[in-house]
Amino acid sequence: MNKKIRSLICIVMVMFTIALSVPTTVFAAKEELLPPANLKASSTTSSITLSWDVVECATGYRVFYKTRCGWQKHSDVKGTSITFNNLPSGKKYTLAVKSYYHCDCHAGRVTWSRAFAIIEAASAPEVP
Numbered sequence: 001m002n003k004k005i006r007s008l009i010c011i012v013m014v015m016f017t018i019a020l021s022v023p024t025t026v027f028a029a030k031e032e033l034l035p036p037a038n039l040k041a042s043s044t045t046s047s048i049t050l051s052w053d054v055v056e057c058a059t060g061y062r063v064f065y066k067t068r069c070g071w072q073k074h075s076d077v078k079g080t081s082i083t084f085n086n087l088p089s090g091k092k093y094t095l096a097v098k099s100y101y102h103c104d105c106h107a108g109r110v111t112w113s114r115a116f117a118i119i120e121a122a123s124a125p126e127v128p
Helices: 004-021
Strands: 042-045 047-053 061-069 068-079 081-084 092-104 108-114 117-122
Touching: 042 117, 047 092, 047 117, 068 081
Parallel strands: none
Antiparallel strands: 042 047, 047 081, 061 068, 061 092, 092 108, 092 117
């Protein structure tokens, strides 16, 4: 192996070692996010509103809906509620929310709660 390649390998190894030794105590507190608690749904004939409690250290929440093919992302929200509008009357939905922590100070790293908060909800049927 020539000298330049060995030098490059040594530099990379030193950089990797330094990167591993950088303290991450600020971020470590956010490593184990909980899923949102007290997920609730309320509905009208054409909408469903989900709401949940704030998760400590979360910077946002990702909302999902279940299809025959599995879970699909609906949106990311910063608050603790979301409304699905223009829904067909009386249709049932399985919805989920997951909390996350995003920090630009760690190369844009995102940490997710390990679990979802899941709820089944239905838009209210129309009354004749």
